[in-house]
Amino acid sequence: MKLLVINCGSSSIKYEVFEGKDLRLIAGGLLEKIGTAEARLGQKRSLADGTFDLSETAEPVVDHAAGFDLIGRVNSRDRILTGEEDLFGIGHRVVHGGERFQEPTLITGEVVAAIRGLVPLAPLHNPANLLGIEV
Numbered sequence: 001m002k003l004l005v006i007n008c009g010s011s012s013i014k015y016e017v018f019e020g021k022d023l024r025l026i027a028g029g030l031l032e033k034i035g036t037a038e039a040r041l042g043q044k045r046s047l048a049d050g051t052f053d054l055s056e057t058a059e060p061v062v063d064h065a066a067g068f069d070l071i072g073r074v075n076s077r078d079r080i081l082t083g084e085e086d087l088f089g090i091g092h093r094v095v096h097g098g099e100r101f102q103e104p105t106l107i108t109g110e111v112v113a114a115i116r117g118l119v120p121l122a123p124l125h126n127p128a129n130l131l132g133i134e135v
Contacts, residue, residue: 002017002080002086003019003023003088004087004091012030013034013067015028016029017080017081025046027043027044027046029041031071034061034062034067035062038060039070040056041057043075043078065135092129094126095125096125098121112130115129115130115133116130
């Protein structure tokens with residue numbers, strides 16, 4: 001089983017995929033320039049010898065939903081994540097959780113609403129983080 005960890009910015013998505021009980025890093029990537037025709041996804045994936053293979057995919061990405069679609073297609077192509085059944089969890093870094101969220105928290109509608117209420121504390125980051133959670 002695998003763990004996907006994401007971090008959405010206003011025009012980017014960073015991610016890493018970990019596997020096994022030791023949470024060994026097996027892949028990671030950065031999708032940049034979301035919302036433009038110049039979007040680019042750079043991904044590294046582990047090989048059997050312990051090294052990493054690097055690939056780059058460039059295509060227009062209109063929004064975060066399209067960005068996750070591209071990441072999913074590339075991960076499926078490279079046989080990193082082929083479906084939800086591969087995952088035991090997804091984590092998302094949120095910049096500001098205020099006094100309320102200071103450790104890992106299961107996402108619920110109430111949690112999303114609370115993070116939305118904290119947007120004034122991180123107006124450039126929390127909206128993008130919420131996009132990643134909602135997508």
